[in-house]
Amino acid sequence: MLHEQIATALNEQIKLEAQSSHTYLAMAVWAETNGFDGTATFLYAQAEEERMHMLKLMQFVNERGGLANVPALEAPVETYDGVEAIFRSILAHETSVTASINSVVDQCLSIKDYTTYNFMQWYVAEQIEEESMARMLLDKLALAGGDRGALYLFDRDIVGLGKESAN
Numbered sequence: 001m002l003h004e005q006i007a008t009a010l011n012e013q014i015k016l017e018a019q020s021s022h023t024y025l026a027m028a029v030w031a032e033t034n035g036f037d038g039t040a041t042f043l044y045a046q047a048e049e050e051r052m053h054m055l056k057l058m059q060f061v062n063e064r065g066g067l068a069n070v071p072a073l074e075a076p077v078e079t080y081d082g083v084e085a086i087f088r089s090i091l092a093h094e095t096s097v098t099a100s101i102n103s104v105v106d107q108c109l110s111i112k113d114y115t116t117y118n119f120m121q122w123y124v125a126e127q128i129e130e131e132s133m134a135r136m137l138l139d140k141l142a143l144a145g146g147d148r149g150a151l152y153l154f155d156r157d158i159v160g161l162g163k164e165s166a167n
């Protein structure tokens, strides 16, 4: 049986993953309607991944005798200043998600819930990947320096990266 404090923390994480999916979806729509089809493909795939992160948590909570809440979500930002602004926002968001996951892990240790601690290690590893992906893409965009030709190549090359990161 899940400790109430852990059930609450996991439900907050469920909401954060759902909100992440929602945010990536809004970014994908912006990219698709502003001529960045490759970036849109990448972002739609990220939205699906975040939904999978949410589902995995929900199923864990339910299997452990808790009750997963289907969260109400905030409307995501719909307008962006460009692809670089999107990836800056993604890095900031993923960094805050990592902090939230670390807090769940801390709570697991303090109440000695080693089962959930073990389960959460998948999320710890996933966040390392997501943060480094966002940093790598921001580095590429910094190199492009707003040059239209370079942005075109960025948008073409990002499609493969989305597939690599899908798991």
Ligand SMILES: [Fe+2]
Residues within 6 Å of the ligand: 017, 020, 049, 050, 053, 097
């Ligand atoms: Fe996630």
Ligand SMILES: [Fe+2]
Residues within 6 Å of the ligand: 020, 050, 094, 097, 130
């Ligand atoms: Fe994420």
